[in-house]
Amino acid sequence: MSAEIWHPFTQHGLGEPIPEVVKAEGAVLYTEDGREVIDAISSWWVQTHGHCHPRIVSAIQQQSAKLDQIIFAGWTHEPARQLAEGLSGFLPAGLDHIFFSDSGSTAVEVALKMALGFWHNQGSSRNRILVMDHSYHGDTIGAMSIGARGVFNQAYAPLLFDVGSIPFPEQGNERAALDALTAFCADEDNPPAALIVEPLVLGAGGMKIYSPETLAEMHRICRAHDVLFIADEVMTGWGRTGTLFACEQAGITPDILCMAKGLTGGVIPLALTAASAPIYDAHFSKDRAKTFFHSSSFTANPIACAAASANLQIWRDEPVQQRIDHIISCHQQFAEKLKKQANVSAIRQCGTILAFEIDDSAGNYMSALGPALLQFFAQRNILLRPLGNSIYIMPPYCITDEQLSAIYSVITDAIDHFS
Numbered sequence: 001m002s003a004e005i006w007h008p009f010t011q012h013g014l015g016e017p018i019p020e021v022v023k024a025e026g027a028v029l030y031t032e033d034g035r036e037v038i039d040a041i042s043s044w045w046v047q048t049h050g051h052c053h054p055r056i057v058s059a060i061q062q063q064s065a066k067l068d069q070i071i072f073a074g075w076t077h078e079p080a081r082q083l084a085e086g087l088s089g090f091l092p093a094g095l096d097h098i099f100f101s102d103s104g105s106t107a108v109e110v111a112l113k114m115a116l117g118f119w120h121n122q123g124s125s126r127n128r129i130l131v132m133d134h135s136y137h138g139d140t141i142g143a144m145s146i147g148a149r150g151v152f153n154q155a156y157a158p159l160l161f162d163v164g165s166i167p168f169p170e171q172g173n174e175r176a177a178l179d180a181l182t183a184f185c186a187d188e189d190n191p192p193a194a195l196i197v198e199p200l201v202l203g204a205g206g207m208k209i210y211s212p213e214t215l216a217e218m219h220r221i222c223r224a225h226d227v228l229f230i231a232d233e234v235m236t237g238w239g240r241t242g243t244l245f246a247c248e249q250a251g252i253t254p255d256i257l258c259m260a261k262g263l264t265g266g267v268i269p270l271a272l273t274a275a276s277a278p279i280y281d282a283h284f285s286k287d288r289a290k291t292f293f294h295s296s297s298f299t300a301n302p303i304a305c306a307a308a309s310a311n312l313q314i315w316r317d318e319p320v321q322q323r324i325d326h327i328i329s330c331h332q333q334f335a336e337k338l339k340k341q342a343n344v345s346a347i348r349q350c351g352t353i354l355a356f357e358i359d360d361s362a363g364n365y366m367s368a369l370g371p372a373l374l375q376f377f378a379q380r381n382i383l384l385r386p387l388g389n390s391i392y393i394m395p396p397y398c399i400t401d402e403q404l405s406a407i408y409s410v411i412t413d414a415i416d417h418f419s
Helices: 054-064 078-087 104-120 141-145 154-159 174-185 212-224 277-281 302-317 320-338 369-379 401-417
Strands: 021-025 028-031 036-039 097-101 128-132 164-166 192-197 228-232 256-259 271-275 344-350 353-358 390-393
Touching: 036 401, 054 302, 078 097, 078 302, 097 104, 097 277, 104 141, 104 192, 104 228, 104 256, 104 271, 104 277, 128 174, 141 154, 164 174, 174 192, 174 212, 192 212, 212 228, 320 344, 320 353, 320 401, 369 401, 390 401
Parallel strands: 128 164, 128 192, 192 228, 228 256
Antiparallel strands: 021 028, 028 036, 097 271, 256 271, 344 353, 353 390
């Protein structure tokens, strides 16, 4: 008997079909049974330029024939150095120290440890982390601890540490979030170590969107009270919100920035946590006890670094921003049509992300409408993965007008079908 695969976020007891993909190109997945499926969510938010981009594929092939893997503790290699040098032209000014890891969750874990190490190495007992309601930062223990508590992590509650939580800054009620943040930051008896946010868009929390002005004000409050500001740009980075990084729209530079997913164009796992000089300097010492104690076996894997450098070159050479702007425009036109639908609400857009709700009494991630919508889209050869009754589109930037029209058409059919 062969071993059985246990898929993520999948309840195998329901016996739902799991299609097999045999190849992919651009925005299309090709299945074993001969179907062509349009990837409308960038294969869980990772693909930016499309599947199997030839420049990234070539970089991986060439690098794998030269150096595949090497310990990164006390050793280095050209692909990592080349990537670090290339990133200097993309990262916000002041984030000059790069720590590599292998996923969004680990990039966040690294950020938390950097923040706590920053205070510990200066003799401070600050260890309180502030978060935003409805946040999601990953599925490792630290990342779950700073995410929203609920069905995702209720089985693991005994492992999670306490955090201070501010309300999500709903449009028209941003003051409640900002006042809560100010109160936490001004607490002299238990001053926070850091605030971590998903800038502009909360992904798994329901594609909830807030303004750049609010993001800037949260950053200002943290600065005023000497609280570190961590931006989790794992999903929002690499153009998703319309700019390279979401923080750009608020005109801010965080103390620590996390990225993954689109770093390699979504082709191969790689993540990094970029830190400012004060964060690095707090760990720089002749005292070995102040070492930053974190690593993974595949830190700065040479093949992944080569893929990421190819991604940077694509951004330099190809009209990526024009592609992004075109998707934004197409989404805006479709959003106007959605406004005429009676059972659609909370239409919202941030860059290439368009989301809305199909009105449903359950109205949450566990809504029965979610699996029904998932099946509806799959049967029509569209990869969309609703968050309960929330439908969102987040396509790769190579998507064609014809493919976008097909996505919009199937979504319109779904709205009519489930009315």
